[in-house]
Amino acid sequence: MKRRKVGNLLGLAVLSVVSERPMHPYEMATVLKERGKDEDLPIKWGSLYTVVANLEKHGFVEAVGSVKDGGRPERTVYRITPAGRAEFEDWVRELVGTLDPEPPRFRSGLSLIGVLGPDQAISKLRERLARLDERAGKQRAVLEQLRPLMPRIFLIEVEYDIAMTEAEARWVRGFLDELTSGTLPGIDAWRRFYETGELPDDFGELVEK
Secondary structure (H helix, E strand, O other), X not given: OOOOOOOOHHHHHHHHHXXXXXXXXXXXXXXXXXXXXXXXXXXXXXXXXXXXXXXXXXXXXXXXXXXXXXXXXOEEEEEEOHHHHHHHHHHHHHHHHOOOOOOOHHHHHHOOHHHOHHHHHHHHHHHHXXXXXXXXXXXXXXXXXXXXXOOHHHOHHHHHHHHHHHHHHHHHXXXXXXXXXXXXXXXXXXXXXXXXXXXXXXXXHHHHO
């Protein structure tokens, strides 16, 4: 992954909205929240003004004026610069074309699931599956609400979310079936190891089957 002058993904979100029209930071936050971008990106709203200042420092946005609404403080309006548009496009190209170097947290947990024993693993995986099914339902509902409002190209991240959630749910459901039916190779040796803390004589079946 490229080292960027402004690496906070909130910076990418800011560039995305000011690429449409000049905005002040409060409007940026409002538009991003309305579009659910806080669901797509790890946004920390308290960093917004710092991120905007860093984007301006590196020439990606520039101040073009200010507005004042009622008794509120004057707000600086920013627009994207040619350098900012180039950075925005390059950043998106990188995100689309480059594999994430960080392993998902769930994968890290799976790599150590043996410490739980089969029964705890079944219980926690059932919890996860219920949450995945609930998440997929909410994601499908959001997609149906948004479809009449905007072209599909602006909804593909929601389609991706649904596909990834449903794919994970299918995998977890299949793994659970193996655990609950006792067909997972080595499950009895795994259970004895968890209960006694000692490797049973037949523990080799965990790697042989």
